[in-house]
Amino acid sequence: xxxxxxxxxxxxxxxxxxxxxxxxxxxxxxxxxxxxxxxxxxxxxxxxxxxxxxxxxxxxxxxxxxxxxxxxxxxxxxxxxxxxxxxxxxxxxxxxxxxxxxxxxxxxxxxxxxxxxxxxxxxxxxxxxxxxxxxxxxxxxxxxxxxxxxxxxxxxxxxxxxxxxxxxxxxxxxxxxxxxxxxxxxxxxxxxxxxxxxxxxxxxxxxxxxxxxxxxxxxxxxxxxxxxxxxxxxxxxxxxxxxxxxxxxxxxxxxxxxxxxxxxxxxxxxxxxxxxxxxxxxxxxxxxxxxxxxxxxxxxxxxxxxxxxxxxxxxxxxxxxxxxxxxxxxxx
Amino acid sequence: xxxxxxxxxxxxxxxxxxxxxxxxxxxxxxxxxxxxxxxxxxxxxxxxxxxxxxxxxxxxxxxxxxxxxxxxxxxxxxxxxxxxxxxxxxxxxxxxxxxxxxxxxxxxxxxxxxxxxxxxxxxxxxxxxxxxxxxxxxxxxxxxxxxxxxxxxxxxxxxxxxxxxxxxxxxxxxxxxxxxxxxxxxxxxxxxxxxxxxxxxxxxxxxxxxxxxxxxxxxxxxxxxxxxxxxxxxxxxxxxxxxxxxxxxxxxxxxxxxxxxxxxxxxxxxxxxxxxxxxxxxxxxxxxxxxxxxxxxxxxxxxxxxxxxxxxxxxxxxxxxxxxxxxxxxxx
Numbered sequence: 001x002x003x004x005x006x007x008x009x010x011x012x013x014x015x016x017x018x019x020x021x022x023x024x025x026x027x028x029x030x031x032x033x034x035x036x037x038x039x040x041x042x043x044x045x046x047x048x049x050x051x052x053x054x055x056x057x058x059x060x061x062x063x064x065x066x067x068x069x070x071x072x073x074x075x076x077x078x079x080x081x082x083x084x085x086x087x088x089x090x091x092x093x094x095x096x097x098x099x100x101x102x103x104x105x106x107x108x109x110x111x112x113x114x115x116x117x118x119x120x121x122x123x124x125x126x127x128x129x130x131x132x133x134x135x136x137x138x139x140x141x142x143x144x145x146x147x148x149x150x151x152x153x154x155x156x157x158x159x160x161x162x163x164x165x166x167x168x169x170x171x172x173x174x175x176x177x178x179x180x181x182x183x184x185x186x187x188x189x190x191x192x193x194x195x196x197x198x199x200x201x202x203x204x205x206x207x208x209x210x211x212x213x214x215x216x217x218x219x220x221x222x223x224x225x226x227x228x229x230x231x232x233x234x235x236x237x238x239x240x241x242x243x244x245x246x247x248x249x250x251x252x253x254x255x256x257x258x259x260x261x262x263x264x265x266x267x268x269x270x271x272x273x274x275x276x277x278x279x280x281x282x283x284x285x286x287x288x289x290x291x292x293x294x295x296x297x298x299x300x301x302x303x304x305x306x307x308x309x310x311x312x313x314x315x316x317x318x319x320x321x322x323x324x325x326x327x328x329x330x331x332x
Numbered sequence: 333x334x335x336x337x338x339x340x341x342x343x344x345x346x347x348x349x350x351x352x353x354x355x356x357x358x359x360x361x362x363x364x365x366x367x368x369x370x371x372x373x374x375x376x377x378x379x380x381x382x383x384x385x386x387x388x389x390x391x392x393x394x395x396x397x398x399x400x401x402x403x404x405x406x407x408x409x410x411x412x413x414x415x416x417x418x419x420x421x422x423x424x425x426x427x428x429x430x431x432x433x434x435x436x437x438x439x440x441x442x443x444x445x446x447x448x449x450x451x452x453x454x455x456x457x458x459x460x461x462x463x464x465x466x467x468x469x470x471x472x473x474x475x476x477x478x479x480x481x482x483x484x485x486x487x488x489x490x491x492x493x494x495x496x497x498x499x500x501x502x503x504x505x506x507x508x509x510x511x512x513x514x515x516x517x518x519x520x521x522x523x524x525x526x527x528x529x530x531x532x533x534x535x536x537x538x539x540x541x542x543x544x545x546x547x548x549x550x551x552x553x554x555x556x557x558x559x560x561x562x563x564x565x566x567x568x569x570x571x572x573x574x575x576x577x578x579x580x581x582x583x584x585x586x587x588x589x590x591x592x593x594x595x596x597x598x599x600x601x602x603x604x605x606x607x608x609x610x611x612x613x614x615x616x617x618x619x620x621x622x623x624x625x626x627x628x629x630x631x632x633x634x635x636x637x638x639x640x641x642x643x644x645x646x647x648x649x650x651x652x653x654x655x656x657x658x659x660x661x662x663x664x
Contacts, residue, residue: 128577128578128580128581129577140509143509143515143516143517144517144518175566176566177472177475177561177562177565177566177569183475184475184562185475185476185560185562186476188562213566213569213573214565214566214567214568214569214570214571214572214573215569215570215572215573215576216573217570217573217574218573218574218577219573219577227566228517229509230508230509230516230517230520230563231562231563231566233509233546234507234508234509234545234546234559234563234566234567235546235566235567235570236546237509237545237546237547238546238547238549238567238570238571238574239546239570239571239574240546240547241545241546241547241548241549241550241551242549242550242570242571242574242575242578243574243578244547245460245461245550245551246460246574246575246578246606246610248460249460249606249609250582250603250606253599253602253603253605253606254599254602256602257601257602259598259599259601259602260598260599260601260602262595262598263594263595263596263597263598263599263600263602264595264599265595266591266592266594266595266598267585267586267591267592267595267596267599268595269589269591269592270585270586270588270589270591270592270595271582271585273585274578274581274582274585277581278578
């Protein structure tokens with residue numbers, strides 16, 4: 001076994017459809033050639049023959065307090081998976097469970113990269129016009145941020161955009177409420193100054209394009225959108241909620257009359273690509289950037305397909321030395 | 333002329349399609365029985381015979397600095413319209429022009445209501461499931477806020493929801509990144525404490541339902557969403573941008589093949605109500621709450637129909653004594 005074939009550690013206990021959909025996603029990944037190790041209770045995994053399993057005795061619930069959970073449940077699938085990555089037995093960890101506890105497990109067990117003030121959650125946003133997702137970070141790890149942290153988010157986001165979506169020179173924007181330099185709150189104004197006057201663009205092979213607005217998230221005009229974790233999470237949930245509400249209303253209209261049903265049947269093939277683009281399962285999960293290892297947080301509602309995509313992302317980031325690439329742009 | 337038939341002051345010079353679409357919207361409003369006075373340059377309005385006009389010599393451009401504009405252009409349509417309201421000649425002002433300059437004109441000329449720390453922009457968000465729009469405030473007037481201001485936004489938003497959409501006891505939520513009380517940044521945590529422990533609910537006839545998330549904005553689960561102007565503006569533009577991107581992608585799919593075109597024709601009647609709900613022109617503009625008068629800020633891209641709806645909203649708020657109702661819940 002070469003170093004680049006370490007298995008991806010998958011938390012079988014996390015997610016609304018755990019363990020069945022998680023195990024199924026892991027199986028699909030294994031069939032595609034990615035080695036897997038599943039972490040879960042004996043009860044959940046005792047009939048699994050075809051995938052390597054490691055039994056744990058504790059489970060972190062979806063709504064459990066993250067801090068308490070990781071302090072108390074040292075034999076949980078989350079903590080054990082994170083330790084497996086830390087100890088060099090595994091390439092990455094993937095969980096669709098409690099987001100806060102997944103982040104805390106990764107942070108506590110893997111540690112931070114040198115020079116990182118705060119790790120950030122980087123979430124891929126599907127663009128309807130561009131040819132690759134936009135990276136939004138921080139999308140929820142740090143509710144309160146300092147300008148220097150946003151510089152690091154920019155650096156890490158640029159590396160991530162390049163490693164994951166092959167964007168040679170990512171365009172980085174700062175999320176604000178107007179495109180002019182003076183727009184925004186004090187955090188954004190101060191962050192603008194730092195982002196606009198440094199050699200980070202050269203080191204990170206990125207281009208700072210200034211402030212962007214919420215409407216640019218799906219436009220494809222920017223590759224990486226930097227913000228604090230509060231604003232980022234509000235924007236992410238607003239975007240997801242809006243897309244979901246519209247898709248739901250569309251489906252309702254599609255079955256509202258015989259004519260509508262016939263029309264929907266004819267339109268189906270043309271709408272399918274759009275539907276897939278908007279499907280959160282297709283983007284492969286968010287990544288915690290800034291920890292010394294790869295940790296992917298998949299949607300709580302992840303299907304087997306979502307887990308498959310998250311595992312593929314984890315495997316590719318590992319294969320492409322993403323963590324080393326991140327470290328190389330960060331000042332130690 | 334009774335007091336309740338004062339004309340609505342309309343800024344004919346503001347907006348991407350000014351003056352033509354603005355004048356046309358004003359004409360439609362007049363035909364529906366609402367008295368109108370148009371403010372604009374002689375050049376723009378000299379062929380208007382059927383609507384009262386007041387000539388001004390200056391125009392505030394869409395991208396002009398608001399502070400400079402209102403200080404320097406004292407004979408602009410915005411400043412003159414605001415003075416007309418202040419002096420009791422007009423029921424309300426409506427502009428599709430420079431948002432910042434419209435707010436500044438209203439604030440400087442009409443003044444604040446007693447006890448108001450900061451006026452806020454209240455924007456109606458179309459809900460796809462509920463039967464009336466959700467009010468989002470502050471959606472952009474104050475990038476940096478204090479917790480006490482958010483309490484006033486809650487009070488004013490509740491009155492506005494009742495006066496405009498006849499919601500007897502509006503449900504007020506605080507925009508955050510999780511429903512639990514401890515979630516959010518320090519502004520939100522402190523605001524939660526104030527909103528959750530006061531007699532404001534009784535005075536404002538409202539119910540505080542705790543934290544809500546971005547995904548609740550379109551759900552109809554809440555009537556008034558309170559936040560600072562930075563977060564509110566990011567959420568608003570994210571929502572608008574997402575809806576616009578999806579609608580654009582849908583239209584593109586509708587014409588992508590002969591089958592799709594035929595399907596779209598059959599579906600058309602079922603999709604029309606959804607399309608209208610998502611159309612920003614149909615909701616009638618945002619209102620600056622907390623000034624001593626009615627000031628409506630319509631979208632820059634307002635059509636005649638958007639202006640008509642904004643004027644109707646202005647007229648109804650005036651007729652229903654909205655400003656007095658606001659003052660009655662605010663501690664002087």
